[in-house]
Amino acid sequence: xxxxNCKVRSITPYGGWKRALNAARLTAGxxxxxxxxxxxxxxxxxxxxxxxxxxxxxxxxxxxxxxWVTTHLVRHHIGVEKFVATQRVDRNPxxxxxxxxxxxxxxxxxxxxxxxxxxxxxxSRKRLCSCASPETRExxxxxxxEIEKVDPVLVSKCVPECIYRGFCPxxxxxxxFCNTEKYKKQLEEYRSIKPKTTENKETNTIDAEELKxxxxxxYDKNGWMDLGGSLKKDKAGHIAGGLKLSPxxxxxxx
Numbered sequence: 001x002x003x004x005n006c007k008v009r010s011i012t013p014y015g016g017w018k019r020a021l022n023a024a025r026l027t028a029g030x031x032x033x034x035x036x037x038x039x040x041x042x043x044x045x046x047x048x049x050x051x052x053x054x055x056x057x058x059x060x061x062x063x064x065x066x067x068w069v070t071t072h073l074v075r076h077h078i079g080v081e082k083f084v085a086t087q088r089v090d091r092n093p094x095x096x097x098x099x100x101x102x103x104x105x106x107x108x109x110x111x112x113x114x115x116x117x118x119x120x121x122x123x124s125r126k127r128l129c130s131c132a133s134p135e136t137r138e139x140x141x142x143x144x145x146e147i148e149k150v151d152p153v154l155v156s157k158c159v160p161e162c163i164y165r166g167f168c169p170x171x172x173x174x175x176x177f178c179n180t181e182k183y184k185k186q187l188e189e190y191r192s193i194k195p196k197t198t199e200n201k202e203t204n205t206i207d208a209e210e211l212k213x214x215x216x217x218x219y220d221k222n223g224w225m226d227l228g229g230s231l232k233k234d235k236a237g238h239i240a241g242g243l244k245l246s247p248x249x250x251x252x253x254x
Contacts, residue, residue, distance in 0.1 A: 015057045016055075059112065066107070089103075
């Protein structure tokens with residue numbers, strides 16, 4: 001795996017929480033207020049995912065982001081606009097002299113997104129998951145880290161799918177994080193309307209020993225993992241019924 005030089009150049013807020021507050025007050029027949037809402041109000045709105053949170057928007061720009069990483073991020077389309085520097089060699093001076101058909105996908109590029117709070121929550125569910133490629137996850141974490149400097153409450157509700165849904169929906173691709181004590185703590189923190197400070201916030205990273213223990217908990221006494229329905233998988237990757245997962249199915253990243 002090549003070096004990842006991806007950096008977030010800038011974050012620009014638009015709309016703001018006062019705008020969201022007054023939109024919510026309007027729907028309740030109340031007069032507008034000339035102030036930002038409390039952090040507790042923000043947390044409640046984000047957890048409920050009521051429509052006014054779509055008025056809280058951010059523009060963000062990545063530099064040195066790999067071409068193939070941008071293809072993961074552009075898949076998101078609801079509430080977010082994406083702008084990626086062209087690969088046309090006749091328009092991009094950085095690509096002058098190259099054969100467009102031979103441009104490597106590991107080439108570094110520039111990408112911008114304009115996303116509202118709802119979209120940031122949705123994107124985090126997939127891009128913070130361990131099933132996402134490490135490079136894409138790193139790029140997304142870098143973006144959230146910049147947003148957190150100005151909107152820590154919003155970022156506290158940007159979590160991977162297992163925390164958002166309360167269980168891991170990946171079944172045979174589950175990394176085991178949902179079976180750890182850290183997961184339980186982060187789930188409690190996510191559901192709180194009084195988010196912890198950045199200094200006390202934990203990450204969803206677990207060491208090898210914790211992961212090994214978590215994986216063991218996923219198998220029953222006969223060595224089978226329940227995949228849902230009538231399907232089960234053993235530690236060798238065999239599916240009950242005589243099928244076998246390929247190494248790609250066991251370890252794919254997307």
